[in-house]
Structure formats: structure tokens, C-alpha cells
Amino acid sequence: MVVSLKDIAARAGVSLSTVSNVVNGYRPVGEETRVRVQSAIDELGYAPNLSARHLRLGRTGIIALAIPELDNPYFAELAGAAIREATSQGYTLVMEDTAGSYEHELSMIDNSRRQIVDGLIFSPVAVSREDVLARPPATPMVLIGEGVYDVPHDHIAIDNIAASHVAVQHLVSLDRYRIAFIGAQAGDHRQSAHLRLRGYREALAGAGLPWDPALAAPTTAFGRADGLMAMRDLLARTQPPDAVFAYNDLVAIGAMRAVAEAGLRIPEDVAVIGIDDIEEGRFSNPTLTTISPDKEHIGRLAVQSLVARIEGKPVEPPYDVQPPFRLVTRESTLGGQRPVRT
Amino acid sequence: MVVSLKDIAARAGVSLSTVSNVVNGYRPVGEETRVRVQSAIDELGYAPNLSARHLRLGRTGIIALAIPELDNPYFAELAGAAIREATSQGYTLVMEDTAGSYEHELSMIDNSRRQIVDGLIFSPVAVSREDVLARPPATPMVLIGEGVYDVPHDHIAIDNIAASHVAVQHLVSLDRYRIAFIGAQAGDHRQSAHLRLRGYREALAGAGLPWDPALAAPTTAFGRADGLMAMRDLLARTQPPDAVFAYNDLVAIGAMRAVAEAGLRIPEDVAVIGIDDIEEGRFSNPTLTTISPDKEHIGRLAVQSLVARIEGKPVEPPYDVQPPFRLVTRESTLGGQRPVRT
DNA sequence: ATCGGGCTCTATAACGTTATACAGGCGACT
DNA sequence: AGTCGCCTGTATAACGTTATAGAGCCCGAT
Numbered sequence: 001m002v003v004s005l006k007d008i009a010a011r012a013g014v015s016l017s018t019v020s021n022v023v024n025g026y027r028p029v030g031e032e033t034r035v036r037v038q039s040a041i042d043e044l045g046y047a048p049n050l051s052a053r054h055l056r057l058g059r060t061g062i063i064a065l066a067i068p069e070l071d072n073p074y075f076a077e078l079a080g081a082a083i084r085e086a087t088s089q090g091y092t093l094v095m096e097d098t099a100g101s102y103e104h105e106l107s108m109i110d111n112s113r114r115q116i117v118d119g120l121i122f123s124p125v126a127v128s129r130e131d132v133l134a135r136p137p138a139t140p141m142v143l144i145g146e147g148v149y150d151v152p153h154d155h156i157a158i159d160n161i162a163a164s165h166v167a168v169q170h171l172v173s174l175d176r177y178r179i180a181f182i183g184a185q186a187g188d189h190r191q192s193a194h195l196r197l198r199g200y201r202e203a204l205a206g207a208g209l210p211w212d213p214a215l216a217a218p219t220t221a222f223g224r225a226d227g228l229m230a231m232r233d234l235l236a237r238t239q240p241p242d243a244v245f246a247y248n249d250l251v252a253i254g255a256m257r258a259v260a261e262a263g264l265r266i267p268e269d270v271a272v273i274g275i276d277d278i279e280e281g282r283f284s285n286p287t288l289t290t291i292s293p294d295k296e297h298i299g300r301l302a303v304q305s306l307v308a309r310i311e312g313k314p315v316e317p318p319y320d321v322q323p324p325f326r327l328v329t330r331e332s333t334l335g336g337q338r339p340v341r342t
Numbered sequence: 343m344v345v346s347l348k349d350i351a352a353r354a355g356v357s358l359s360t361v362s363n364v365v366n367g368y369r370p371v372g373e374e375t376r377v378r379v380q381s382a383i384d385e386l387g388y389a390p391n392l393s394a395r396h397l398r399l400g401r402t403g404i405i406a407l408a409i410p411e412l413d414n415p416y417f418a419e420l421a422g423a424a425i426r427e428a429t430s431q432g433y434t435l436v437m438e439d440t441a442g443s444y445e446h447e448l449s450m451i452d453n454s455r456r457q458i459v460d461g462l463i464f465s466p467v468a469v470s471r472e473d474v475l476a477r478p479p480a481t482p483m484v485l486i487g488e489g490v491y492d493v494p495h496d497h498i499a500i501d502n503i504a505a506s507h508v509a510v511q512h513l514v515s516l517d518r519y520r521i522a523f524i525g526a527q528a529g530d531h532r533q534s535a536h537l538r539l540r541g542y543r544e545a546l547a548g549a550g551l552p553w554d555p556a557l558a559a560p561t562t563a564f565g566r567a568d569g570l571m572a573m574r575d576l577l578a579r580t581q582p583p584d585a586v587f588a589y590n591d592l593v594a595i596g597a598m599r600a601v602a603e604a605g606l607r608i609p610e611d612v613a614v615i616g617i618d619d620i621e622e623g624r625f626s627n628p629t630l631t632t633i634s635p636d637k638e639h640i641g642r643l644a645v646q647s648l649v650a651r652i653e654g655k656p657v658e659p660p661y662d663v664q665p666p667f668r669l670v671t672r673e674s675t676l677g678g679q680r681p682v683r684t
Numbered sequence: 685a686t687c688g689g690g691c692t693c694t695a696t697a698a699c700g701t702t703a704t705a706c707a708g709g710c711g712a713c714t
Numbered sequence: 715a716g717t718c719g720c721c722t723g724t725a726t727a728a729c730g731t732t733a734t735a736g737a738g739c740c741c742g743a744t
Contacts, residue, residue, distance in 0.1 A: 004730055015694045020732060027733095030692060050458050051402055052730035055393040055699050062434075070425075071621065076418045080439055083412075092404075092458065094436045097422055116392045116434065224625040257625045279413065283566040283599045285627040346700055357724045362702060369703095372722055394700035397729050 003044045012040040023048065062092045063306060065121045066108045068100035072223075072250060073278040074295070075123070078144075081299025082121065089307050091118070100221065102126040109135045119306045124148050140309035144302050146195055152318050154305045158293045159322045164199025165206075166327050167245050167273050167291055172207040174333060176243035176271055179204065180215040182230045182255055183222060183247025193222075193247055196275070200245055215241055222247055227254025235262050235270075242270060243333075249274035249281050249290055256284065256332065272332040286331030293325040345386045354382040365390065404434045405648060407463045408450045410442035414565075414592060415620040416637070417465070420486075423641025424463065431649050433460070442563065444468040451477045461648045466490050482651035486644050488537055494660050496647045500635045501664045506541025507548070508669050509587050509615050509633055514549040516675060518585035518613055521546065522557040524572045524597055525564060525589020535564075535589055538617070542587055557583055564589050569596025577604050577612075584612060585675075591616035591623050591632055598626065598674065614674040628673035635667040 021027045022037040067075040086093035098104040105127040119140040124147035142154045181200045185193040219226035246252035252274030274290045281288030363369045364379040409417040428435035440446040447469040461482040466489035484496045527535040561568035588594035594616030616632045623630030
């Protein structure tokens with residue numbers, strides 16, 4: 001049977017309000033009665049009814065994490081960290097899979113789901129800056145990833161340009177001259193790949209390498225299949241690349257598969273680097289060199305800043321956080337000369 | 343501002359109860375007033391307060407999906423299907439990552455979290471049949487995967503023995519004679535690997551092959567790293583296997599990595615087959631032959647049967663469902679003679 | 685002595701819903 | 715004509731919680 005404040009009150013011989021005060025400490029309670037109430041709680045096994053509490057407080061204790069694809073290991077690993085942090089802060093986290101579709105993403109920032117949720121952590125890919133600006137959310141929102149910039153919300157994303165520099169410079173340091181980029185976006189409203197492409201171009205220029213538009217391969221999405229097809233195209237050129245910087249690890253893995261199917265060697269013929277450091281890249285053949293963002297940090301920070309907004313702690317302006325990242329070198333650029341897993 | 347039934351009632355000039363009846367159709371409402379109320383709802387943009395509704399109804403509309411690891415792509419893909427089905431049934435699904443730990447799994451079937459959840463879909467790995475029997479849950483529970491059998495709960499899992507037969511028979515059809523199994527479990531209370539191991543042994547016997555305990559490699563968990571280490575051990579034997587049936591695709595991928603590191607060829611020296619059909623195996627080098635369970639089907643069915651229990655539709659006894667599966671052959675057993683992706 | 689003010693505790697009004705009980709009106713059947 | 719029953723609509727009591735207002739009581743200060 002389900003036990004409520006009333007039952008505890010009856011058992012301990014005190015009023016309902018006193019029990020409530022013991023439970024959540026709003027008003028001090030005399031020592032003697034406190035222990036009597038507490039033991040009644042323990043005996044009967046009381047747990048507060050969250051629906052009632054939320055109705056009373058006007059909050060639900062639920063936050064949503066909306067990501068483009070749950071089956072992308074990067075997001076799965078990120079979600080793990082976010083779930084742990086949310087739980088430890090007393091919130092429940094629900095995940096929404098937008099599938100990267102424009103309509104689905106719009107429905108996230110419309111007010112429809114907001115009735116049930118205290119706040120939203122959102123990783124946009126399809127939605128534009130204007131879409132976000134046009135829909136001031138009813139509850140706090142934190143943006144993660146590289147989708148939308150310059151909007152009045154907290155934003156957590158690695159410095160994509162700097163990360164791209166590091167990636168390209170690594171390839172340059174291996175004496176590669178025809179370095180391709182896979183994951184250039186045709187559509188205007190996806191700023192994510194934009195930044196990585198820009199970092200790629202800047203790094204090329206910094207190394208004194210020419211910018212060849214034919215080496216910037218567009219993709220429609222960022223999965224393994226996209227990397228595979230783009231790489232096939234690149235290899236069919238008269239002057240194929242000798243290195244590839246992929247938008248993310250999934251794309252890189254697709255690209256590596258295309259190289260293998262073409263009968264070429266990695267990294268001798270083509271070196272490959274990605275971004276994300278998903279576990280898959282530590283066991284692939286060859287293992288994948290990558291830029292590793294601190295996913296645990298990102299997930300935790302996203303929840304923490306959202307909760308801070310929800311509970312109205314500091315009324316500071318929206319801030320941009322750039323979590324740390326590092327280069328992890330593996331076989332796909334260094335060959336067998338290196339320890340295999342890191 | 344937030345709009346409630348009261349606002350709609352005032353706007354439409356009717357009572358609160360009438361608006362409620364328009365919204366959820368408990369009692370019929372005259373046509374004329376219905377349209378007046380409906381247009382008031384549309385104008386003011388009313389959405390029911392779920393906390394209040396749940397408090398009144400005694401249900402929260404939330405179901406939990408507890409899985410051992412969110413970063414296992416198999417569960418990520420399964421969770422996607424479950425989330426979609428739950429949403430379409432008007433429920434919100436929250437995910438719990440038990441990390442496969444015994445304590446965490448116990449806390450799932452204890453009553454602690456049940457205050458907030460109408461029901462639980464649970465994929466146990468560490469918990470035993472007796473643990474489950476000793477804790478009759480306060481809310482409905484559906485089990486998925488191969489953890490625990492013969493308990494009074496709905497259970498959805500592929501026929502592991504039949505699946506193992508198919509896998510081993512496929513290897514036998516390729517004239518392999520020393521077929522190893524990776525993922526045998528030392529612990530007694532993990533029945534999952536037990537069944538697959540049993541299917542493996544039965545299939546060997548059916549093919550007239552001897553049972554060699556040295557070829558059944560135990561692992562502590564079921565990740566890529568476990569497959570890698572087990573395979574290293576197997577390859578170090580004086581008589582290494584010429585084929586491997588792995589507990590799941592992740593283990594298989596780790597095993598393939600070990601084979602590559604040893605400088606051996608797949609499938610010429612060692613053929614590899616897994617279970618799960620995760621996307622990773624369609625792009626690995628080589629691509630991975632696997633047993634493909636219908637994940638979409640499993641996820642949807644789990645939610646459907648849980649919701650049926652929650653809403654008390656049919657009071658039938660707990661039932662066991664065995665969703666379909668199929669063999670998907672790829673390079674890791676057939677080599678390059680086959681279409682690459684399916 | 686009397687009053688002000690901590691200190692404990694209590695009664696109660698919300699929060700927004702849904703289901704029950706009830707009221708009035710109108711047609712149909714005895 | 716009277717009664718029964720249906721149809722439409724309303725008033726209201728919960729569901730379990732938290733915050734506000736306030737009721738006693740005892741001690742120190744006026």
C-alpha cells in the first residue's frame with residue numbers, strides 16, 4: 001500500500017505540516033518530535049509523491065535531453081554522463097531523439113513538450129539561429145554541440161576551429177599534402193560543419209598548403225554511410241587525397257571502410273583522423289586517431305548549468321563554455337609504430 | 343503565462359467540469375458548447391498539467407527502461423524504438439543505466455524508484471532469478487534480454503539456443519572444425535551466456551564435432567575489450583580456433599581486433615560471427631557476420647505489453663515472446679565473395 | 685504584572701485535475 | 715396528466731503536497 005504524509009502524521013501523533021517540515025526542513029522542528037516522526041517514516045517506508053509535490057511547486061523535476069541520434073555513440077556516451085549528473089542533482093532526465101529532423105527539432109523548442117519539463121538540453125543540427133530566436137522558451141534551455149551560436153542561452157561546445165587546427169596540423173606533421181575534409185554541408189543553416197571546415201581551411205593556409213575545393217566533400221548527414229560514400233568519391237578522383245580529416249568519428253570510420261574496400265592502406269596511402277573519440281575507434285582496424293572532447297565534462301556541465309537556471313541561482317548572462325579536448329593518436333595516422341589503445 | 347482549465351471555462355462561459363469533459367471525453371458534451379470550448383482551447387493554447395492529472399489519477403505516465411549499458415549500440419538502438427513507441431502511447435520513457443552492477447540492478451527492482459514510475463522494462467544481467475522472485479514489484483515489470491527466466495513477468499527475448507544453433511551451423515557449413523565460443527560466464531547467476539553456450543554445445547554435437555572446454559572462453563563482461571582479451575588468449579593456444587562464435591557483436595569486434603593484431607586473416611585463418619547486428623558491424627574491417635534480432639520489434643513489444651499491464655487491459659498470465667531473428671552473412675565469415683552491406 | 689517576541693507546532697488554502705453526485709429540462713411512455 | 719428516463723450541464727470532493735497565517739507557551743524586558 002502507498003503511504004502518505006497523513007499516515008506518518010497519524011502514526012507519530014503530530015500534524016501533517018510537522019511531518020512535511022521534518023521531510024524537507026522548511027521550518028525547524030523540535031528534536032524530540034523530529035526523531036518520533038523520523039522513525040515513523042522509516043517504519044512505514046514513506047516516500048513523497050512526486051506528482052503532488054510538483055503540482056504544488058509548479059515544477060516537475062524532469063529535464064529533457066534532445067539529441068539528433070541516440071545510436072550515435074558520441075551522444076550515447078554523453079547521455080550517460082548527463083543522466084548520472086541529473087540523478088545526483090535530484091532530477092530525472094528523459095531523452096528525446098530528434099533524428100536530426102527539422103520538424104522534430106522545432107517541436108522541441110516550441111512550447112508543446114514544455115508542460116512536462118523544467119528545462120531542456122538541446123543539441124540542434126537542423127534548426128537555425130533565427131528559429132531559436134523566434135521561439136523564446138518557457139523554461140530554461142542549454143545548448144550543446146555546434147549547432148547554433150549567438151542566442152540568449154547557455155552554450156557548451158568545444159572550440160571547433162581550434163580542434164580542427166590541431167587535427168589538420170597533425171596530418172601536416174606527417175607530411176601529408178593533399179588533405180581532404182569530409183562533412184562539408186551544403187545547407188546554409190547548419191553551422192556545425194561550417195566551423196570545422198573553416199578551421200580546416202585556416203590550418204591549411206597556416207601550413208602553406210593550397211585550398212582545393214574538390215577536397216572538401218559534402219555529406220547529407222554525419223553517419224558511417226555518409227563517410228563511406230564521400231570517401232569513395234574522393235578516391236575516384238584523378239588526384240586522390242593522401243589524408244582525410246572527417247567531421248566526426250562515425251564519418252571517419254565510414255571513410256576507412258571505403259579505403260579498405262578500394263584496396264588501399266591506412267595510413268600509408270591515406271591517413272584518417274576524426275573527432276569525438278568514440279570507443280569504436282579504439283577497436284577498429286586500424287584504430288582511429290581522433291580529437292577527444294571531454295564528454296563526461298560536457299554532460300555534467302550541461303546539467304549543472306541547466307539546473308542552476310531552473311533554480312534561479314545566479315542571474316548571470318548566458319555564457320559560452322568551451323570544454324577541453326586533446327589529440328589522441330592511433331594507427332590510422334601513425335600506423336603500427338604506436339601503442340594501440342589509449 | 344500558463345493556462346488552465348479554469349481559464350478555458352471562463353473564456354467559454356461554461357463550467358470547469360464541462361471543459362474537462364471536452365478535453366478527455368469522459369462524458370458527452372453538446373455539439374454547440376463543444377465547439378465553443380474547443381475554440382477557447384485553441385485560442386488560449388491550453389495544455390493539461392500533467393502533474394495534476396497524474397496526482398488525480400494516481401499514475402505518472404512515466405515508464406522506465408533499465409539497461410546494463412547505454413553505450414552498447416544494441417541497447418541504444420533498442421531504446422530508440424522503445425522511446426518512439428512510448429511516446430506514441432502517451433507515455434514518457436526514462437532510461438536508467440544500471441552499468442550491469444548488482445547493486446544498481448537490485449535498486450531497480452526494489453521499490454525505491456517506483457514512486458515516480460508506472461512500470462519498468464528491465465534488462466537484467468547481474469541479478470538472479472531468486473532476487474527477482476524475492477521482490478514482487480509494486481508496478482508492472484517486463485523483462486527483456488536473456489537474463490532471468492521463469493519469473494511471473496512478461497519476458498521478451500529471442501530464442502538464444504536456436505540463434506546459437508544457426509550461428510554455429512553457419513560456421514560448420516564453412517568447414518570449420520575448431521570453433522570457439524567467447525563469452526562463457528563463470529558466475530552462476532548469469533543465465534544469459536549460459537543459453538548461448540548451451541546452443542553452441544548442442545550445435546557442435548549435432549555436427550559431430552567434439553566439445554573442447556578450452557575453446558569456451560570466459561569473459562567478465564561483454565564489451566569490445568573483453569572480446570579482445572579472450573581472443574588473445576585463444577590465439578596463444580597451441581591449437582588456436584579456426585572460427586569464433588562471440589556472445590555479441592561487441593565481443594566479436596574485439597575478437598576481430600585481436601586477430602588483426604596477431605597478423606592473421608579473417609575469415610581465412612579465423613572466421614567470426616556475433617549476435618545483435620549493430621551498425622558498427624556493417625562498416626568494420628572486415629564487415630561482421632551476425633545474428634540479427636528484430637530490435638524495432640522487441641522495443642515496441644516491450645512497451646506495448648508493459649502499457650497493457652499498467653492499464654490492466656487483459657489479465658492474462660505472463661507470457662514469453664520470442665521475436666524473430668535472421669542470419670546476416672558478411673565478410674567475417676564469407677570473405678570478399680559477398681555483397682558488403684545488407 | 686504586563687507586554688513583546690522567540691520557539692514549536694497546527695490549521696488551512698491553494699496547485700489543476702477527474703469522477704461522483706446532483707439539478708434541470710424535455711420527450712415518451714403508461 | 716403524471717412519471718420515468720435520457721440528455722446536458724454544474725458543483726464539489728478528493729489526490730498529496732507545501733507555504734502562509736496563526737495559536738499556544740515560556741522567558742526576559744519594560
